Amino acid sequence: QVQLVESGGGLVQTGGSLRLSCVASGRTLSRDRMAWYRQAPGKEREFVAGISSSGAFTDYSVAVKGRFTISRDNAKNTVYLQMTSLKPEDTAIYYCNANTNPPYWGQGTQVTVSS
Numbered sequence: 202q203v204q205l206v207e208s209g210g211g212l213v214q215t216g217g218s219l220r221l222s223c224v225a226s227g228r229t230l231s232r233d234r235m236a237w238y239r240q241a242p243g244k245e246r247e248f249v250a251g252i253s254s255s256g257a258f259t260d261y262s263v264a265v266k267g268r269f270t271i272s273r274d275n276a277k278n279t280v281y282l283q284m285t286s287l288k289p290e291d292t293a294i295y296y297c298n299a300n301t302n303p304p305y306w307g308q309g310t311q312v313t314v315s316s
Contacts, residue, residue, distance in 0.1 A: 207223050214287075218285045219284045225299065239291075240296070250270075270282070293312060
């Protein structure tokens with residue numbers, strides 16, 4: 202009954218910005234680490250960004266560090282990914298992940314960056 206739903210993906214030009222949202226239902230995830238992953242066609246799913254339960258600590262992949270910002274609003278049971286200075290290499294399906302046992306995954310939202 203736990204569900205993660207991503208939104209905010211779309212088509213954007215190189216250098217543009219998007220903000221992704223992940224809303225959880227079925228349980229409160231305020232005590233859990235959350236993360237964003239992405240998967241491009243023909244490639245494996247890769248880690249993008251993570252955030253601690255309180256939001257005090259974040260980490261990023263080398264590919265996105267300095268351009269993306271992960272945040273959360275536990276009162277809204279929502280995690281965000283602010284994406285700036287987007288590049289064509291960022292084109293992928295972006296997935297929200299909850300580091301619970303068992304883990305939960307969203308259905309993904311498509312981000313396409315045109316050159």
